[in-house]
Amino acid sequence: MQRLIVHALKEKDGFLLGIVIKVKANMPPKQTQKKLSKAKEKKLKRKQEQAEIALLLKKIKSANEVEDYMVHFAPFKTYSQNGLNAKISYGSPANTSPDDLQWMFQLLKDNMEEIYRSNDFRWKDREKFEELSHESSRYLIARDAISEKPLGFVSLRFDLDDDVDVVYCYEIQLSVDARRKGLGKFLMQLLELIGHKANMTKIVLTVFKDNLASNHFFREKLRYKEDDTSPLFFDPMNPDDYTYSIISKELLLGGGKVDKQIKKTAAPETVLTNTTNTTNTN
Secondary structure, eight states: OEEEEEEEOOEETTEEOOEEEEEEEOOOOHHHHHHHHHHHHHHHHHHHHHHHHHHHHHHHHHHHHOSOGGGGOGGGSEEEETTEEEEEEEEOGGGSOHHHHHHHHHHHHHHHHHHHHHTTOOOOHHHHHHHHTOTTOEEEEEEETTTOOEEEEEEEEEEEETTEEEEEEEEEEEOGGGTTSSHHHHHHHHHHHHHHHTTOSEEEEEEETTOHHHHIIIIIISOOEEOTTSHHHHSTTOGGGOSEEEEEEEOOOSTTHHHHHHHHHOOSOOOOOOOOOOTTOO
């Protein structure tokens, strides 16, 4: 906006000698200028954040489009230790048979339903099956190399969690005859490789506090730590009100570091590791 400034010249003998008219920009007060500057800064920051989120979503989309990550990790397609001779496959609901989906769900139900209920979490077969078979789900399935009998599985998703790109491990479940033979640890380390290949920032999962074996496995053996999204941080005054924790592990950067770590730490000892995602359990 502009404003007119009128200057009248001195009169002489009763006559007005002239009028000078100036046009001057109507500058806002300093306080208003500061507000405008802050508003611009906020708008710019919001645009930058939106651009960053768009890039992360593009990365997640690319990760989901990979049909088979196992082509990058041929040595990890088989596991032969402690009496197990297993082969590992990667898939999605689209290329997983209905029989395998039903087997995974039944194993999940057998292993976890009572644990859910004991922690006051709702369990509904339909909801859990829909979660397991969701189009965004991806699987690592271990089966006997000779008989083809399924031994265990990991259910995962590439996702945006609190504006961070992550591999979310929804489930890792092992059948009774495959426990304590190193397979669970092997699958989780393979998941690290996949997350690293997909350029994700970290792996995130949820554990029940009273599942001591699971907590020991992830925290002590695999070095997972309390995640920023865990109740310990988002509700620090009332952490005991929650029966679960959210833990995570940042993925190592730089070429073969993950491969080297996995080869170094691979060990035969493991435990049954029950995990749960809380999305549909309110």
